[in-house]
Amino acid sequence: MALKKLFAGLILNTLSVIVLCRLSFALDPVTVGLSSTSSVNGAIWVAEERGLFKKHGIDINVINVGGGAARAISAMVGGDIQFATAGGAAAISAALAGADVVMVASILNKGVQKLLARPPIKDPKEIIGKKIGIVGFGSASHTVLQLLLQRWNLATDKVQLITWESSPSMLIALDKGTIDAGVFTEPTVFIAEEKGYNVLADLVDMDIYYLQNALAVARSYLRNHNEPATRFLKGYIEGIAYFKRYKKETLEVLKKKLRTEPQQEKYLEKSYDLLASVYYNKVPYPSIQGVKTVLDFLSKDNAKAKSADPNSFVDSSIVKNLDQTGFINNLYE
Secondary structure, three states, rough: OHHHHHHHHHHHHHHHHHHHHHHHHHHHEEEOOOOOOOOHHHHHHHHHHHOHHHHEEEEEEOOOOOOOOHHHHHHHHHEEEEEEEEOHHHHHHHHHHHOOEEEEEEEEEEEEOOOEEEEOOHHHHHHHOOOOEEEEOOHHHHHHHHHHHHOOOOOHHHOOOOOOOOOOHHHHHHHHHOOOEEEOOOOOHHHHHHHHHOOEEEHHHHHOEEEEEEEEOOOHHHHOHHHHHHHHHHHHHHHHHHHHHHHEEEEEEEEHHHHOEEEHHHHHHHHHHHHHHHHOOOOOOOHHHHHHHHHHOOOOOOOOHOOOOHHHHEEHHHHHHHHHHHHHOOOHO
């Protein structure tokens, strides 16, 4: 009897190994590139760390491309990555130039950045001739600054643009006086506010839609890999739900990814609360209104933007299917 149990156990273990091997071989490799290191990418990070992509058969590789949205889109167009998280302006500009780019989801359709300046600057008109920090040309922060200048009727050449790799490094530059102002995202913006820097503009209050954090991909990839693309988006959307529902666990992931010091954890928690309850879209449809905002902005210098169809830059078919079949709602039950 003991021998039979031992034999049965060996068979069970062998079968388990075979099943696990088959599952591992069945995983489809997908690389997603992040345009910046920011808490706005929290949904992807928790999906990665909690195995939600793997749950849907995706062998995920999350890399930080850095340097802003334009660089992430270039990496995606070049085939180095399959998906890119980037500001909508970079994806739309690339598509207008003939690149094979389309936005399939958007977790943030409104900006969460703020333009902060060193005292005594208190008014937007006072930034004329000043050095303004952004996270790379073509980045979301670059787009934000251009939209703000347009609203204030200020030409871009009225300020000096200085690029940085991230909001934290830009804050150091502001502290040292290397720049006079900067476009910051969370959670760095909260640290800057506490230090006493003046808020010249808050995107949330200004009701500007421009697709801050969109998920872009090549149309050819969608055609040829629609099934793994769908499973990738399932993991991504489940990551959004996890982010919203599990604060403690999500904060642990954010602290790890952002290398947050203990004294800065309160800022990270504040950032989480706003993203989870206010900013993150439960169903991440890319905003057509956001596309229109970007096209209107680009039309000043790009004739193609004037006649472009806003819907041509978006493919919401996968998100729509997951929404209509109840997949998304089930994540919150």
